[in-house]
Amino acid sequence: MASELISVRNLRVSFGSDAGTAKVLDGVDLAIRAGEIRGLVGESGCGKTTLARAILGILPRNSARIESGEIRFGGRDLLTLPESALASEVRGREIVYIPQDPSTAFNPVFTIGTQIDDLMRFKSPLLRGGADDRQGFFNSYPRERRAADRARVLELLRLVQLPNPEAVLRKYPHEVSGGQRQRLMIAMALLPEPKLVIADEPTTALDVTVQAQILKLLKQLARERGVAVLFTTHDLGAAYEICDRITVMYAGQEVEEAPVDGFFERPSHPYTRKLLDSLPSSEAGIRGIAGEIPRLIDPPPGCRFHPRCERATGICRTERPPPEAVDALHSVRCHHRLSATEPAS
Amino acid sequence: MKTLVLIVNRLIWFFPTVLGLLAIVFFISHVIPADPAAFVAGENATPETIAAIRARLGLDQPLHIQFVRYIEAILEGDMGRSIFTGRPVAEDLMSRLPATLELTLVTIVVASLIGIPLGVVSALKRNSWLDHALRVVTIAGLAIASFWFAILLQLLFSMRLGITPLSGRIEGWGPEPITGFYVIDALILWDMEILWDALHHMILPVATLALPAAATIVRFTRAGVLNALESNYVLYETAMGYPRRLVIWKYVLRNALIGTVTQIGLIFGILLAGAVVVEAVFDWPGLGLFAVNAILSSDYNAVMGFTLIAGTMFIVVNLVVDILQGMIDPRETR
Amino acid sequence: MRRVLRKLAEDRAAMLGLALIVLLVLAAIFAPWLSTHPGDVAEFHTARRLSPPGPENWLGTDRMGSDIYSRLLFGARITITIAVTAITIAVIIGVPIGLVAGYYEGLGSDLLMRVSDIFLAVPQIVLAIAIAQTLGPSIENVILALSATYWPFWARLVYAETRSIKNEPFVEAAIALGCSPLRVMVLHILPSISSSIIVRTTIGMGGTILTAATLGFLGLGPPPPTPEWGRTIAESREFLPMAWWYAAFPGLAIFMVVMGFNLLGDGLRDVLDPRLRRAGQHGK
Numbered sequence: 001m002a003s004e005l006i007s008v009r010n011l012r013v014s015f016g017s018d019a020g021t022a023k024v025l026d027g028v029d030l031a032i033r034a035g036e037i038r039g040l041v042g043e044s045g046c047g048k049t050t051l052a053r054a055i056l057g058i059l060p061r062n063s064a065r066i067e068s069g070e071i072r073f074g075g076r077d078l079l080t081l082p083e084s085a086l087a088s089e090v091r092g093r094e095i096v097y098i099p100q101d102p103s104t105a106f107n108p109v110f111t112i113g114t115q116i117d118d119l120m121r122f123k124s125p126l127l128r129g130g131a132d133d134r135q136g137f138f139n140s141y142p143r144e145r146r147a148a149d150r151a152r153v154l155e156l157l158r159l160v161q162l163p164n165p166e167a168v169l170r171k172y173p174h175e176v177s178g179g180q181r182q183r184l185m186i187a188m189a190l191l192p193e194p195k196l197v198i199a200d201e202p203t204t205a206l207d208v209t210v211q212a213q214i215l216k217l218l219k220q221l222a223r224e225r226g227v228a229v230l231f232t233t234h235d236l237g238a239a240y241e242i243c244d245r246i247t248v249m250y251a252g253q254e255v256e257e258a259p260v261d262g263f264f265e266r267p268s269h270p271y272t273r274k275l276l277d278s279l280p281s282s283e284a285g286i287r288g289i290a291g292e293i294p295r296l297i298d299p300p301p302g303c304r305f306h307p308r309c310e311r312a313t314g315i316c317r318t319e320r321p322p323p324e325a326v327d328a329l330h331s332v333r334c335h336h337r338l339s340a341t342e343p344a345s
Numbered sequence: 346m347k348t349l350v351l352i353v354n355r356l357i358w359f360f361p362t363v364l365g366l367l368a369i370v371f372f373i374s375h376v377i378p379a380d381p382a383a384f385v386a387g388e389n390a391t392p393e394t395i396a397a398i399r400a401r402l403g404l405d406q407p408l409h410i411q412f413v414r415y416i417e418a419i420l421e422g423d424m425g426r427s428i429f430t431g432r433p434v435a436e437d438l439m440s441r442l443p444a445t446l447e448l449t450l451v452t453i454v455v456a457s458l459i460g461i462p463l464g465v466v467s468a469l470k471r472n473s474w475l476d477h478a479l480r481v482v483t484i485a486g487l488a489i490a491s492f493w494f495a496i497l498l499q500l501l502f503s504m505r506l507g508i509t510p511l512s513g514r515i516e517g518w519g520p521e522p523i524t525g526f527y528v529i530d531a532l533i534l535w536d537m538e539i540l541w542d543a544l545h546h547m548i549l550p551v552a553t554l555a556l557p558a559a560a561t562i563v564r565f566t567r568a569g570v571l572n573a574l575e576s577n578y579v580l581y582e583t584a585m586g587y588p589r590r591l592v593i594w595k596y597v598l599r600n601a602l603i604g605t606v607t608q609i610g611l612i613f614g615i616l617l618a619g620a621v622v623v624e625a626v627f628d629w630p631g632l633g634l635f636a637v638n639a640i641l642s643s644d645y646n647a648v649m650g651f652t653l654i655a656g657t658m659f660i661v662v663n664l665v666v667d668i669l670q671g672m673i674d675p676r677e678t679r
Numbered sequence: 680m681r682r683v684l685r686k687l688a689e690d691r692a693a694m695l696g697l698a699l700i701v702l703l704v705l706a707a708i709f710a711p712w713l714s715t716h717p718g719d720v721a722e723f724h725t726a727r728r729l730s731p732p733g734p735e736n737w738l739g740t741d742r743m744g745s746d747i748y749s750r751l752l753f754g755a756r757i758t759i760t761i762a763v764t765a766i767t768i769a770v771i772i773g774v775p776i777g778l779v780a781g782y783y784e785g786l787g788s789d790l791l792m793r794v795s796d797i798f799l800a801v802p803q804i805v806l807a808i809a810i811a812q813t814l815g816p817s818i819e820n821v822i823l824a825l826s827a828t829y830w831p832f833w834a835r836l837v838y839a840e841t842r843s844i845k846n847e848p849f850v851e852a853a854i855a856l857g858c859s860p861l862r863v864m865v866l867h868i869l870p871s872i873s874s875s876i877i878v879r880t881t882i883g884m885g886g887t888i889l890t891a892a893t894l895g896f897l898g899l900g901p902p903p904p905t906p907e908w909g910r911t912i913a914e915s916r917e918f919l920p921m922a923w924w925y926a927a928f929p930g931l932a933i934f935m936v937v938m939g940f941n942l943l944g945d946g947l948r949d950v951l952d953p954r955l956r957r958a959g960q961h962g963k
């Protein structure tokens with residue numbers, strides 16, 4: 001599709017360890033349009049972070065291996081791009097990152113201002129196409145650009161509702177609160193005027209009361225700028241709050257993708273249905289999902305959900321279901337998908 | 346303000362520690378020996394001298410009174426007389442202090458200049474042949490007896506090849522001491538000949554001392570860098586496309602160095618210990634050589650004076666390092 | 680345990696270290712049989728003094744004409760005796776102090792730790808020099824000086840480890856079950872911190888041997904004609920550069936043994952205590 005900003009196709013990633021090779025991503029497909037806010041939902045350990053890091057090209061080098069696939073972005077395959085090009089042209093420019101834990105993502109021994117300065121020195125939108133668009137340690141930081149960048153920084157810090165931005169810049173990371181740190185992370189993500197923000201569980205480490213504010217802020221700023229967001233979470237409620245579309249992942253396979261409404265109204269994958277059923281609600285209370293996530297070292301063949309699926313048949317054990325359209329916007333990977341009218345199991 | 350609190354906090358422990366050191370030295374010199382006066386008087390002393398010393402030191406008094414007297418004397422700078430030089434020990438020690446300080450300071454600089462980059466590279470190229478080689482070399486550097494290494498260097502470079510001076514700090518008498526640090530004095534006098542000569546004499550002693558010091562620095566820097574490389578902030582910086590060189594030589598290094606600075610106190614201890622034998626081998630007229638001569642001539646006051654000075658210097662250095670670390674590590678609040 | 684041993688066996692550097700230590704022990708035990716001139720610890724042959732390495736004297740002879748190879752073998756006995764005894768005493772003093780101070784909280788504990796801090800605040804060799812000078816040169820006094828200066832290392836280590844695991848569930852469970860403090864310390868805490876103690880002790884052996892050799896070099900070790908390695912090197916200085924073997928081989932012996940303990944200690948630490956290797960530099 002032409003309007004796709006990024007498209008991940010058939011991505012397989014495995015982690016080697018003493019115990020064996022864990023096949024953590026197993027043929028993942030994912031496409032995000034420009035300006036779209038996409039939720040990536042799944043239980044902890046299903047591979048959300050791995051997918052996010054694969055897109056950024058920051059998987060741990062000594063243990064992770066990309067077995068197959070491509071990640072198309074801006075007409076290029078990020079997986080074949082050399083590391084130097086990725087670092088200078090993609091990361092921090094086109095694709096940015098908001099980490100899970102803002103308290104450890106800041107460098108503890110430099111002021112926030114220093115860290116933002118260095119970001120702008122190399123990633124400022126004013127650099128785009130400019131003559132000094134090179135990377136290097138001793139690159140000059142021309143005074144005019146520095147002043148202009150500084151103005152942008154202060155403006156954005158105001159937009160993320162940080163009180164007294166000048167003072168914040170002089171502080172060390174441990175001197176500001178967790179919520180403020182995450183606001184700073186959002187600001188830093190938007191400063192380079194990227195096309196895609198990868199926010200890996202950006203609120204999990206925060207207080208519940210702060211979570212909602214941060215999400216609202218992220219959504220609002222992304223919308224205003226038309227930036228696409230890949231938002232990973234295990235919290236369906238949070239996904240509902242801010243996403244346009246949701247992709248559900250199970251044990252390294254994406255299983256269903258739908259617009260938010262369709263997702264909550266017509267879940268078509270048995271796993272999605274169970275996820276929704278496990279949500280605390282007035283009638284059902286909290287119900288866990290029976291069974292355990294499979295070991296990824298020797299994962300179940302075919303549909304990885306089959307050991308826990310009540311609808312599983314022979315074909316589920318041998319073949320991974322192809323994506324099927326539920327409607328124009330909604331697709332699911334299941335040999336025996338639920339129809340809209342079916343009651344909860 | 347924060348710095349002041351920090352300094353006061355560290356100073357609170359400084360005085361009890363020095364008092365503890367005095368107690369240990371007192372115990373060793375006054376309580377352990379059957380007749381301390383005989384020790385102080387030296388091997389060839391007559392019974393009369395010994396008796397005189399016994400009376401002067403108040404050795405017939407109860408121990409606690411002796412201890413108080415001992416501390417009073419130390420506070421007045423009185424560490425007794427050296428049998429060997431006939432001068433007050435405190436004066437002897439002070440006149441030899443610059444030589445040792447110059448040696449150790451130059452060594453720390455040299456060892457850091459070598460050790461820090463090697464530690465960083467070793468961590469960056471983890472498990473490469475270079476890393477393995479450095480591991481063996483650093484372990485070896487800490488396993489070599491300094492006095493032996495010093496002798497080997499002297500044997501090869503001074504005796505066989507004749508390219509370094511055999512011993513001493515300088516040819517002839519050296520400049521009239523201004524600071525007592527020849528390098529600094531030479532610079533003040535702007536006398537390049539003296540400067541060159543002083544540096545030339547320093548090569549082998551510094552090389553000997555720098556080996557274990559650099560080995561320690563390499564190991565700590567490596568550990569610190571590895572620690573930092575696995576941290577979340579490096580992951581974030583990488584994800585945001587900060588240039589790799591900036592991440593390593595600015596962000597990672599500063600974190601790793603905070604750990605290494607702490608080790609400089611420890612390294613100073615290694616150097617001070619090393620100085621004793623290295624100065625003896627190279628006839629370097631510092632505290633160490635003074636101590637060795639004192640040991641050989643059973644110059645008891647001098648040995649105890651040296652222990653006290655060396656211990657105090659070590660405590661002071663650790664205090665300074667502690668304060669320094671508190672100042673460069675913004676998280677340190679205590 | 681078996682896993683630990685297997686991993687250690689895969690570490691070639693650690694195995695080399697172990698081999699060097701075994702070599703030292705064998706040399707010490709079988710010194711009278713391995714040496715070519717067993718009598719040379721006390722006898723001299725002035726006619727042969729300062730002869731270079733050759734078929735008669737493999738590593739040459741010293742100023743008395745005694746066989747250096749044979750003296751080195753007997754010197755290994757002194758080294759082992761000093762290091763093992765001194766470290767054993769240091770462990771016997773340091774570990775209980777650390778355990779008790781770590782287990783109980785209060786003024787007494789603080790005081791104990793302060794005392795060991797003060798000992799640690801003086802370079803070991805300096806303190807050892809003062810003690811050895813006071814006591815006079817002999818093997819026993821070297822041992823005393825070393826154990827008196829080294830015990831705080833174990834006290835500090837055990838104190839910190841005890842503090843950190845004291846609130847672990849298994850320790851609290853033992854206390855709740857009514858085990859006496861002594862029982863908790865010896866049967867529950869001590870075993871789980873033993874790997875740190877083993878690592879520290881192995882590395883400490885190397886350091887102790889170096890310090891002992893330094894004392895010997897300074898003339899504070901066992902008196903002649905004891906074939907102590909450090910003293911031998913000191914003696915050799917008069918005869919340099921001619922009699923290079925006189926200085927070279929004893930130093931090499933010291934180096935090999937200390938290297939052995941350091942390599943083994945490094946390998947043990949990697950296997951037993953990976954936490955230490957990556958230990959945070961900042962945790963204050």
Ligand SMILES: Nc1ncnc2c1ncn2[C@@H]1O[C@H](COP(=O)(O)OP(=O)(O)O)[C@@H](O)[C@H]1O
Pocket residue numbers: 015016017022024042043044045046047048049050051060063296
């Ligand atoms: N560095 C790694 N080495 C080995 N296995 C890893 C590593 N990182 C993640 N994994 C494994 O990959 C799987 C997915 O992890 P992750 O992507 O972090 O999941 P999520 O973010 O959805 O919780 C987990 O089973 C995890 O154990």
Ligand code: SF4
Pocket residue numbers: 269270271303304305306307309310311312313316321333334335336337
């Ligand atoms: S493909 Fe089969 S096993 Fe997988 S979810 Fe659908 S029914 Fe269940």
Ligand SMILES: [Mg+2]
Pocket residue numbers: 045048049050200201
């Ligand atoms: Mg995750």
